[in-house]
Amino acid sequence: MTAAALARLYHFVAGNTGPWQIEQAQTLCGDPLPAATRIAVQADTSGFQSAAASWSLRGITSNERYVTRSEKSALVARQESLGRAQATRAALIPIRKNAAWWALVQDERRQILEEQSRHIAIGLKYLPAIARRLHHCRDLGDAEPFDFITWFEYAPEHGSAFDELVAALRASPEWQYVEREADFRLVHSGV
Protein backbone atom coordinates (compact mmCIF):
# COMPACT_ATOMS: atom_id res chain seq x y z
CA MET A 1 0.00 0.00 0.00
CA THR A 2 1.50 3.32 -1.05
CA ALA A 3 0.58 6.68 0.43
CA ALA A 4 -0.94 7.68 -2.92
CA ALA A 5 -3.22 4.63 -2.96
CA LEU A 6 -4.51 5.65 0.46
CA ALA A 7 -5.00 9.37 -0.26
CA ARG A 8 -8.15 10.47 1.53
CA LEU A 9 -7.19 14.00 2.58
CA TYR A 10 -8.11 16.83 0.20
CA HIS A 11 -7.29 20.53 0.31
CA PHE A 12 -9.58 23.17 -1.16
CA VAL A 13 -7.42 26.19 -1.87
CA ALA A 14 -9.04 29.50 -2.83
CA GLY A 15 -7.18 32.47 -4.31
CA ASN A 16 -6.61 33.68 -7.84
CA THR A 17 -5.38 30.39 -9.35
CA GLY A 18 -6.89 26.96 -9.91
CA PRO A 19 -9.12 25.36 -12.55
CA TRP A 20 -12.44 26.28 -10.92
CA GLN A 21 -13.67 29.85 -11.28
CA ILE A 22 -15.98 31.10 -8.50
CA GLU A 23 -19.18 32.22 -10.19
CA GLN A 24 -21.15 32.79 -7.00
CA ALA A 25 -20.09 32.87 -3.31
CA GLN A 26 -22.75 32.87 -0.64
CA THR A 27 -22.63 32.76 3.17
CA LEU A 28 -25.78 31.03 4.48
CA CYS A 29 -24.90 31.42 8.16
CA GLY A 30 -21.87 32.11 10.34
CA ASP A 31 -18.74 34.03 9.46
CA PRO A 32 -17.99 34.53 5.75
CA LEU A 33 -14.74 33.33 4.17
CA PRO A 34 -12.45 35.95 2.57
CA ALA A 35 -12.95 36.87 -1.08
CA ALA A 36 -11.35 34.78 -3.84
CA THR A 37 -11.83 34.26 -7.58
CA ARG A 38 -10.67 30.66 -8.12
CA ILE A 39 -10.44 27.32 -6.30
CA ALA A 40 -8.08 24.37 -6.70
CA VAL A 41 -8.69 20.91 -5.22
CA GLN A 42 -5.46 19.17 -4.22
CA ALA A 43 -4.85 15.73 -2.75
CA ASP A 44 -1.14 16.37 -2.62
CA THR A 45 0.06 19.69 -1.21
CA SER A 46 3.79 19.20 -1.83
CA GLY A 47 3.69 22.13 -4.29
CA PHE A 48 1.25 24.11 -2.16
CA GLN A 49 1.88 27.87 -1.88
CA SER A 50 -0.13 28.96 1.14
CA ALA A 51 1.04 32.57 0.81
CA ALA A 52 -0.96 32.91 -2.41
CA ALA A 53 -4.17 31.49 -0.91
CA SER A 54 -7.02 33.64 0.30
CA TRP A 55 -8.27 30.68 2.34
CA SER A 56 -7.80 26.95 2.42
CA LEU A 57 -9.95 24.20 3.88
CA ARG A 58 -9.17 20.51 4.25
CA GLY A 59 -11.25 17.40 4.72
CA ILE A 60 -10.83 13.63 4.69
CA THR A 61 -13.01 10.96 3.15
CA SER A 62 -14.01 8.31 5.66
CA ASN A 63 -16.25 5.36 6.45
CA GLU A 64 -20.05 5.52 6.23
CA ARG A 65 -21.69 7.14 9.23
CA TYR A 66 -25.45 6.89 8.60
CA VAL A 67 -26.46 4.82 5.56
CA THR A 68 -27.81 1.32 5.94
CA ARG A 69 -26.64 -1.47 3.65
CA SER A 70 -29.69 -1.17 1.39
CA GLU A 71 -29.31 2.61 1.15
CA LYS A 72 -25.64 2.20 0.32
CA SER A 73 -26.42 -0.36 -2.38
CA ALA A 74 -28.99 2.01 -3.91
CA LEU A 75 -26.47 4.87 -3.89
CA VAL A 76 -23.62 2.79 -5.34
CA ALA A 77 -25.89 1.45 -8.11
CA ARG A 78 -26.77 4.96 -9.29
CA GLN A 79 -23.91 7.29 -8.44
CA GLU A 80 -21.25 8.43 -10.90
CA SER A 81 -17.67 9.52 -10.33
CA LEU A 82 -16.20 12.98 -10.11
CA GLY A 83 -14.26 14.19 -13.15
CA ARG A 84 -16.85 13.56 -15.89
CA ALA A 85 -16.08 15.65 -18.99
CA GLN A 86 -19.60 17.10 -19.16
CA ALA A 87 -19.64 18.05 -15.46
CA THR A 88 -18.21 21.54 -15.89
CA ARG A 89 -20.09 22.94 -12.91
CA ALA A 90 -19.20 22.29 -9.27
CA ALA A 91 -20.28 23.40 -5.82
CA LEU A 92 -18.22 23.51 -2.64
CA ILE A 93 -20.36 23.58 0.49
CA PRO A 94 -18.57 23.66 3.86
CA ILE A 95 -20.82 23.16 6.90
CA ARG A 96 -20.41 23.32 10.65
CA LYS A 97 -22.99 21.80 12.98
CA ASN A 98 -23.59 23.08 16.51
CA ALA A 99 -22.73 21.57 19.89
CA ALA A 100 -26.29 20.23 20.32
CA TRP A 101 -25.82 18.02 17.23
CA TRP A 102 -22.52 16.60 18.43
CA ALA A 103 -23.94 15.87 21.88
CA LEU A 104 -26.54 13.54 20.31
CA VAL A 105 -25.84 9.82 20.21
CA GLN A 106 -25.58 7.97 16.91
CA ASP A 107 -29.18 6.75 16.61
CA GLU A 108 -30.55 10.20 17.51
CA ARG A 109 -28.46 11.76 14.73
CA ARG A 110 -29.56 9.08 12.25
CA GLN A 111 -33.20 9.68 13.24
CA ILE A 112 -32.93 13.40 12.46
CA LEU A 113 -30.78 12.98 9.35
CA GLU A 114 -32.89 10.37 7.59
CA GLU A 115 -36.19 9.49 9.27
CA GLN A 116 -37.02 13.19 9.82
CA SER A 117 -35.03 14.93 7.09
CA ARG A 118 -34.68 12.32 4.28
CA HIS A 119 -31.13 13.46 3.65
CA ILE A 120 -30.06 10.20 2.01
CA ALA A 121 -33.32 9.78 0.05
CA ILE A 122 -33.13 13.38 -1.25
CA GLY A 123 -29.55 12.86 -2.46
CA LEU A 124 -30.54 9.61 -4.17
CA LYS A 125 -33.24 11.42 -6.21
CA TYR A 126 -30.58 13.50 -7.94
CA LEU A 127 -28.33 10.61 -8.97
CA PRO A 128 -26.61 10.11 -11.33
CA ALA A 129 -26.80 13.78 -12.45
CA ILE A 130 -25.13 15.18 -9.34
CA ALA A 131 -21.83 13.49 -8.36
CA ARG A 132 -20.67 14.08 -4.80
CA ARG A 133 -17.77 13.53 -2.43
CA LEU A 134 -18.09 14.09 1.31
CA HIS A 135 -15.04 15.13 3.35
CA HIS A 136 -14.93 15.15 7.16
CA CYS A 137 -13.03 17.95 8.93
CA ARG A 138 -14.15 17.87 12.56
CA ASP A 139 -11.69 15.18 13.68
CA LEU A 140 -8.65 16.50 11.79
CA GLY A 141 -7.67 18.61 14.78
CA ASP A 142 -8.72 20.98 17.53
CA ALA A 143 -9.41 24.05 15.45
CA GLU A 144 -11.12 23.19 12.18
CA PRO A 145 -13.52 25.94 11.03
CA PHE A 146 -16.02 23.47 9.52
CA ASP A 147 -17.19 19.89 10.26
CA PHE A 148 -17.81 18.77 6.67
CA ILE A 149 -17.00 19.83 3.14
CA THR A 150 -19.13 18.45 0.33
CA TRP A 151 -17.94 18.76 -3.26
CA PHE A 152 -20.52 18.33 -6.04
CA GLU A 153 -20.06 18.13 -9.84
CA TYR A 154 -22.77 18.34 -12.51
CA ALA A 155 -23.42 19.40 -16.09
CA PRO A 156 -24.71 22.96 -16.72
CA GLU A 157 -28.22 21.65 -17.54
CA HIS A 158 -28.51 20.20 -14.03
CA GLY A 159 -27.88 23.50 -12.25
CA SER A 160 -31.54 24.00 -11.33
CA ALA A 161 -31.81 20.40 -10.09
CA PHE A 162 -28.84 21.13 -7.85
CA ASP A 163 -30.59 24.25 -6.52
CA GLU A 164 -33.63 22.08 -5.68
CA LEU A 165 -31.43 19.54 -3.88
CA VAL A 166 -29.77 22.07 -1.57
CA ALA A 167 -33.07 23.90 -0.96
CA ALA A 168 -34.73 20.64 0.15
CA LEU A 169 -31.88 19.88 2.58
CA ARG A 170 -31.83 23.42 3.98
CA ALA A 171 -35.56 23.23 4.68
CA SER A 172 -35.14 19.99 6.66
CA PRO A 173 -35.03 19.53 10.48
CA GLU A 174 -31.36 18.51 10.20
CA TRP A 175 -30.44 22.04 9.09
CA GLN A 176 -31.60 23.50 12.43
CA TYR A 177 -28.27 22.15 13.70
CA VAL A 178 -26.18 23.96 11.08
CA GLU A 179 -24.43 26.99 12.56
CA ARG A 180 -22.07 27.86 9.72
CA GLU A 181 -22.51 27.27 6.00
CA ALA A 182 -21.01 28.69 2.83
CA ASP A 183 -21.85 27.83 -0.78
CA PHE A 184 -19.49 28.35 -3.73
CA ARG A 185 -20.73 27.71 -7.26
CA LEU A 186 -17.92 27.02 -9.68
CA VAL A 187 -17.29 26.79 -13.42
CA HIS A 188 -14.44 24.74 -14.82
CA SER A 189 -12.32 27.03 -16.95
CA GLY A 190 -8.79 25.77 -17.53
CA VAL A 191 -5.93 26.54 -15.17
Add this chain to the structure above:
Amino acid sequence: MTAAALARLYHFVAGNTGPWQIEQAQTLCGDPLPAATRIAVQADTSGFQSAAASWSLRGITSNERYVTRSEKSALVARQESLGRAQATRAALIPIRKNAAWWALVQDERRQILEEQSRHIAIGLKYLPAIARRLHHCRDLGDAEPFDFITWFEYAPEHGSAFDELVAALRASPEWQYVEREADFRLVHSGV
Protein backbone atom coordinates in the same frame (compact mmCIF):
# COMPACT_ATOMS: atom_id res chain seq x y z
CA MET B 1 -14.32 29.64 23.21
CA THR B 2 -10.55 29.44 23.50
CA ALA B 3 -8.40 26.84 21.83
CA ALA B 4 -7.57 25.38 25.25
CA ALA B 5 -11.27 24.93 26.09
CA LEU B 6 -11.66 22.94 22.89
CA ALA B 7 -8.55 20.76 23.27
CA ARG B 8 -9.44 17.29 22.02
CA LEU B 9 -6.16 16.23 20.41
CA TYR B 10 -3.71 14.27 22.59
CA HIS B 11 -0.17 13.11 21.92
CA PHE B 12 1.30 9.98 23.48
CA VAL B 13 5.05 10.40 23.41
CA ALA B 14 7.30 7.46 24.28
CA GLY B 15 11.01 7.73 25.04
CA ASN B 16 13.00 7.99 28.23
CA THR B 17 11.06 10.86 29.84
CA GLY B 18 7.51 11.37 31.09
CA PRO B 19 5.57 10.53 34.24
CA TRP B 20 4.47 7.04 33.18
CA GLN B 21 7.00 4.23 33.37
CA ILE B 22 6.45 1.33 30.97
CA GLU B 23 6.19 -1.80 33.09
CA GLN B 24 5.14 -4.13 30.28
CA ALA B 25 5.02 -3.66 26.50
CA GLN B 26 3.22 -6.23 24.40
CA THR B 27 2.46 -6.51 20.67
CA LEU B 28 -0.77 -8.48 20.20
CA CYS B 29 -0.74 -8.33 16.40
CA GLY B 30 0.86 -6.33 13.62
CA ASP B 31 4.19 -4.50 13.65
CA PRO B 32 5.69 -3.69 17.05
CA LEU B 33 6.52 -0.13 18.11
CA PRO B 34 10.18 0.70 18.94
CA ALA B 35 11.42 0.22 22.49
CA ALA B 36 10.93 2.93 25.12
CA THR B 37 10.95 3.20 28.91
CA ARG B 38 8.52 6.07 29.62
CA ILE B 39 5.44 7.74 28.18
CA ALA B 40 4.10 11.29 28.44
CA VAL B 41 0.55 12.33 27.51
CA GLN B 42 0.41 15.86 26.11
CA ALA B 43 -2.53 17.95 24.96
CA ASP B 44 -0.25 20.80 24.00
CA THR B 45 2.89 20.02 22.04
CA SER B 46 4.37 23.53 21.98
CA GLY B 47 7.32 22.27 24.04
CA PHE B 48 7.43 18.94 22.23
CA GLN B 49 10.89 17.54 21.42
CA SER B 50 10.30 14.93 18.76
CA ALA B 51 14.02 14.14 18.43
CA ALA B 52 13.99 12.62 21.93
CA ALA B 53 10.95 10.42 21.25
CA SER B 54 11.20 6.74 20.38
CA TRP B 55 7.69 6.94 18.96
CA SER B 56 4.70 9.22 19.21
CA LEU B 57 1.03 8.60 18.52
CA ARG B 58 -1.84 11.06 18.42
CA GLY B 59 -5.59 10.79 18.71
CA ILE B 60 -8.62 13.04 19.09
CA THR B 61 -11.65 12.68 21.32
CA SER B 62 -14.88 12.87 19.35
CA ASN B 63 -18.62 12.35 19.34
CA GLU B 64 -20.24 9.03 20.24
CA ARG B 65 -20.23 6.48 17.46
CA TYR B 66 -22.11 3.47 18.82
CA VAL B 67 -23.78 3.96 22.21
CA THR B 68 -27.51 4.53 22.48
CA ARG B 69 -28.91 7.20 24.81
CA SER B 70 -29.66 4.68 27.57
CA GLU B 71 -26.19 3.12 27.31
CA LYS B 72 -24.63 6.57 27.45
CA SER B 73 -26.67 7.49 30.53
CA ALA B 74 -25.58 4.28 32.25
CA LEU B 75 -21.93 4.98 31.43
CA VAL B 76 -22.07 8.63 32.52
CA ALA B 77 -23.76 7.68 35.81
CA ARG B 78 -20.95 5.29 36.74
CA GLN B 79 -17.75 6.47 35.08
CA GLU B 80 -15.05 8.46 36.85
CA SER B 81 -12.51 10.92 35.49
CA LEU B 82 -8.88 10.40 34.62
CA GLY B 83 -6.33 11.81 37.06
CA ARG B 84 -7.57 10.21 40.31
CA ALA B 85 -4.82 10.17 42.94
CA GLN B 86 -5.23 6.43 43.62
CA ALA B 87 -5.15 5.51 39.92
CA THR B 88 -1.40 5.03 39.67
CA ARG B 89 -1.67 2.39 36.96
CA ALA B 90 -2.49 3.08 33.32
CA ALA B 91 -2.72 1.21 30.06
CA LEU B 92 -2.25 2.56 26.54
CA ILE B 93 -3.81 0.34 23.88
CA PRO B 94 -3.55 1.46 20.24
CA ILE B 95 -5.63 -0.56 17.78
CA ARG B 96 -6.02 -0.70 14.03
CA LYS B 97 -9.01 -2.41 12.41
CA ASN B 98 -8.90 -3.96 8.96
CA ALA B 99 -10.43 -2.83 5.67
CA ALA B 100 -13.35 -5.26 6.08
CA TRP B 101 -14.42 -3.42 9.25
CA TRP B 102 -14.30 -0.01 7.60
CA ALA B 103 -16.27 -1.25 4.60
CA LEU B 104 -19.19 -2.13 6.87
CA VAL B 105 -22.04 0.34 7.24
CA GLN B 106 -22.86 1.87 10.61
CA ASP B 107 -25.56 -0.56 11.75
CA GLU B 108 -23.43 -3.57 10.75
CA ARG B 109 -20.55 -2.25 12.89
CA ARG B 110 -22.90 -1.56 15.82
CA GLN B 111 -24.31 -5.10 15.48
CA ILE B 112 -20.85 -6.65 15.77
CA LEU B 113 -19.58 -4.25 18.44
CA GLU B 114 -22.49 -4.56 20.85
CA GLU B 115 -25.15 -7.13 19.94
CA GLN B 116 -22.48 -9.77 19.15
CA SER B 117 -19.51 -8.63 21.24
CA ARG B 118 -21.06 -6.72 24.21
CA HIS B 119 -18.23 -4.17 24.01
CA ILE B 120 -20.21 -1.43 25.78
CA ALA B 121 -21.74 -3.80 28.36
CA ILE B 122 -18.32 -5.29 29.18
CA GLY B 123 -16.81 -1.83 29.74
CA LEU B 124 -19.74 -0.86 31.96
CA LYS B 125 -19.10 -3.86 34.23
CA TYR B 126 -15.71 -2.44 35.20
CA LEU B 127 -16.92 1.06 36.09
CA PRO B 128 -16.08 3.04 38.12
CA ALA B 129 -12.80 1.18 38.85
CA ILE B 130 -11.40 1.56 35.33
CA ALA B 131 -11.46 5.12 33.92
CA ARG B 132 -11.08 5.43 30.17
CA ARG B 133 -10.65 7.94 27.37
CA LEU B 134 -11.03 6.96 23.72
CA HIS B 135 -9.08 8.82 21.03
CA HIS B 136 -9.75 8.49 17.30
CA CYS B 137 -6.79 8.51 14.90
CA ARG B 138 -8.09 7.20 11.58
CA ASP B 139 -9.42 10.52 10.32
CA LEU B 140 -6.48 12.67 11.43
CA GLY B 141 -4.78 12.15 8.09
CA ASP B 142 -3.77 9.75 5.34
CA ALA B 143 -1.08 7.84 7.15
CA GLU B 144 -1.99 7.16 10.78
CA PRO B 145 -0.57 3.85 12.03
CA PHE B 146 -3.59 3.12 14.26
CA ASP B 147 -7.34 3.82 14.17
CA PHE B 148 -7.92 4.25 17.91
CA ILE B 149 -5.93 4.81 21.08
CA THR B 150 -7.59 3.99 24.38
CA TRP B 151 -6.07 5.27 27.61
CA PHE B 152 -7.13 3.58 30.86
CA GLU B 153 -6.36 4.47 34.51
CA TYR B 154 -6.95 2.35 37.60
CA ALA B 155 -5.67 1.66 41.10
CA PRO B 156 -3.11 -1.18 41.58
CA GLU B 157 -5.74 -3.44 43.20
CA HIS B 158 -7.82 -3.35 39.98
CA GLY B 159 -5.01 -4.65 37.78
CA SER B 160 -6.52 -8.14 37.50
CA ALA B 161 -9.97 -6.69 36.75
CA PHE B 162 -8.35 -4.78 33.92
CA ASP B 163 -6.77 -8.00 32.61
CA GLU B 164 -10.24 -9.61 32.59
CA LEU B 165 -11.72 -6.65 30.72
CA VAL B 166 -9.20 -6.76 27.87
CA ALA B 167 -9.34 -10.57 27.70
CA ALA B 168 -13.13 -10.47 27.30
CA LEU B 169 -12.89 -7.92 24.48
CA ARG B 170 -10.09 -9.79 22.70
CA ALA B 171 -12.18 -12.98 22.75
CA SER B 172 -15.14 -11.22 21.11
CA PRO B 173 -16.21 -11.33 17.43
CA GLU B 174 -15.28 -7.63 17.09
CA TRP B 175 -11.61 -8.49 17.61
CA GLN B 176 -11.57 -10.59 14.43
CA TYR B 177 -11.37 -7.20 12.68
CA VAL B 178 -8.32 -6.03 14.65
CA GLU B 179 -5.17 -6.20 12.52
CA ARG B 180 -2.76 -4.29 14.73
CA GLU B 181 -2.75 -3.96 18.51
CA ALA B 182 -0.20 -3.04 21.15
CA ASP B 183 -0.63 -2.93 24.93
CA PHE B 184 1.52 -0.83 27.29
CA ARG B 185 1.04 -1.19 31.06
CA LEU B 186 2.26 1.84 32.94
CA VAL B 187 3.08 2.91 36.48
CA HIS B 188 2.94 6.53 37.54
CA SER B 189 6.32 7.44 38.96
CA GLY B 190 7.03 11.16 38.99
CA VAL B 191 8.56 12.99 36.04
